[in-house]
Amino acid sequence: MPTVSAHAAVTLAAHVDHVFGLMGNGNAYFLDALARQTSATFTAVRHEAGAVVAADAYHRASGRLAAATATYGAGFTNTLTALAEAVQAHVPLVLVVGDEPTSGPRPWDVDQIALASAVGARTYTVGRADAAATTLIAVEHALTYRVPTVLAIPYDVAAADAGPVPDVAGPRLPAPLPAQGGFARAAVREIADALASARRPLLLAGRGAWLSGAGATLGAVADATGALTVTTALGRGVFPRPEFDLGVAGGFGAQGAMELVRQADVALVVGASLNQFTMRFGELFAPGTRVLQVDVAPAATHPHVGGYVRGDAAGVAADVLAALDGAHPSGWRESVDVAAARRYDPGEPVAPDGRLDPRSAAARLAELLPADRVVVSDGGHFLAWANMYWPVAAPDRLLMVGTAYQAIGLGFASVPGAALARPDATVVLTTGDGGGLMALADLESAVRVAGGRGMAVVWNDAAYGAEIHVYGRQGLAREPMLIPGVDFAGLATAAGAQGVTVRSLADLDVLARWSARPPAQRPFLLLDLQVSPAVVAPYQEEIVRANAANAAHLGHAASTANALDAARAVPVPAAPGR
Template identity: 50%
Template structure:
């Protein structure tokens, strides 16, 4: 008997993908079985949204393609928030999903291809005659276009034998050569940087491959450097430049002032979203903003000159043409220490001050860690206070689509990628409750995991944006949830943290290198407002 269509799909995928996140149902049962029989299997999750979110997070950490799989209908629609995030963040992944049978839609079927197209993900549909070829075509498209793709398996196709043509699994096509910066354009940009009095280099996740070249360029210029939030750590290990940290809402007041003083800003591999741009106020109105990116056009209206090019090649060419820099040096103050407010032991209401909490946690946790953060009022604390070793050491999945509730699903993907490294998952009580189905997935997947819950018994972002404008607080409040108790039921160690002294047992756990997951249910004050939230809310 010929191998089933699902067997061919699995065989084609495992040539290029080593990790699969899935939740089994009617529409993908044969695929899950084929993966198990191949020796790969899936990382099981408990809610469908986590399949796509975990695959996205895994790619952001490793740079390798991952796959997600669910059943059709509600299993599919449950993933749409994560699928939209992946599309907006330009994350390549393959989402294998059951779909309506070839005989036509059943009463419970929806237009899955239309939904995918609406969020920016193309759909490839297999048949018994082309299963291997279409699967490889989907993989190639995801990698070449840097997008999530949906690989649809009709309900009446997955278990049938593949034809001889359907069993063919072609080689992956040679990827298109990335666009290069021309010599003339490199000379132009080099001239701008050479003539600048206060050049600034801003790098994002898209510049990871150019990190070494960027450090050389920055050192040659004596420039200031900054990064987008997830690219923190990209300039670690260099010299001859001043590292201002994160650009935008998570910047310190000092760094924001220095970034605003730049007269030429070279942006490499950063999308310039509203947070990086400090809602339009990051750069001086007279500054010249030059962007190098693989996008087809400038990603923000503030960009004056856009060049579509591979970051590593472009930066190398600019550096070659820069030559000796002989321009007036501007006296710049050194970055102050401590760069962040250390806060008080307790806030005026007697609950934890998140600033002093993060200072203490940063001293306890090793620098070599991977951080996954959900969205919400607390999102800036980890990025502002944690030492991070390299770009993508912090995963802020959800920010492109401005979603909360993807923290635990993100943590699963980060933990799967972490190996022996410590995975730290940061969430709030609101977003944490949204994604709690995959708290068990995180506890099971993490070799060494830490969960930090900023528990303020409220949707803090809404409190600070809308209660301050006179709206009633009741819809924004959450009953005090015992996250420590919930996690103990899942097999994790857990403490309720009401004072900094309550961290003593956790500190000992970190120092002994113990395995498993440790949960810190931190009872933080809603009265301490993050600087980025003050900016958003106009406080």
């Protein structure tokens, strides 16, 4: 008879085609049923965090739901950082885990429901009579709210007979959120009028615009108004006219492009949350710019927004385009040299310390990388180089797994998910030495799954770069920020890849030779770039300036408060009850 685990596996496999994970006591029967009774593919990784990361990357690259699985206890707790990242990044996936018996916890069990809830994930626990229905609810919740869910299988029911697997209806998903009501219609009209009358209109789109399929319509809005366009880091490639696109807004943007953004008199923001990095800590737009926003959030997401419409990006964009009927383009975008504005500092072949300048290395890599590529990025100081110098064709061709939760060490495990989601593309991982060491367990997974369709660029500066540039400048002890030299090329070779140490731009020519070979006839390639820690990414300089400004503001506020307290001779009261 089919088991409870089989009910979960068969129901889940109706909605996913890939499951990533490790086998353990808590999920052994689930994986057995998945292999024997479904057509879903299981891909093993070497660390439980890697299971969630791979499923996360699979979704970001394909748009399809994926699943991860781990055992109970230590297996589950190993997933928490990756699970938190998926929650923060609004990635729908289902994590199937073992859990404590229904009779109560054993000495090695922990409160997994509480732990999942602490990072924002809801848990659904299957029983003997409802495993299929509960699995469907977990799938529906993940897809409806664009979050990961945890599907728990108690240890004592995992192998219990549950009868034939029932036919379960598919998940019911909500329709795109329309902009309804008189206020919304008036706001759409206001947006159209503002864009039509603007002398220097600008459109800024984020990942939300891509997910809703608004790219083509927003391109038509830009054509109708003569607007320049710009995107968030996760929205790169969403606009159809690259000749009028300024690239990435925020610290990854070119200086000339950001100066043009500040010239805009009207800016329409679509599907972008306007976080502090996109907004350059409040400096993206000039004072006086009229900022209008379209999003599904309950209210505007930044205080600089002066007009807001809540609704699906594609639907509202279509409404705005219809309201622009008869509008005349401003002519602004034809009057500026967009290509010149988007140029980045080319750097020098070698930095003063004798190591590679990461800017020139990134620019040379952009010339050599396969055109049909998916870039997956770990977190860390280095992530600027790929975002600044490597073009991507669409938002689903750049996956930044880890940045939502500001985590590092999720890079190598991203490669299997991206490789299986995009089997015809080359997956290019960009990672640092600190994150690379943290993720080392799944170097083998990347090499095994991607093979000749995968490569990694390790920006090896023998340091935790972000800490060096923030806290090193403050005079804090540098020793905890340093990493002894690590031979990543040797580690890659040991895992079955081709590892190459890169100390000069000429050493990068190996990539041209590798790219010329058919994927089936070449191994995974890892380039160990010996880069200088002295070259600071512009976005990191913005963070340093913002931190200094905040510190000065707090210091001034504290000084003012102390002066007032002294003048009034009134002590600051303690909280009641203390």
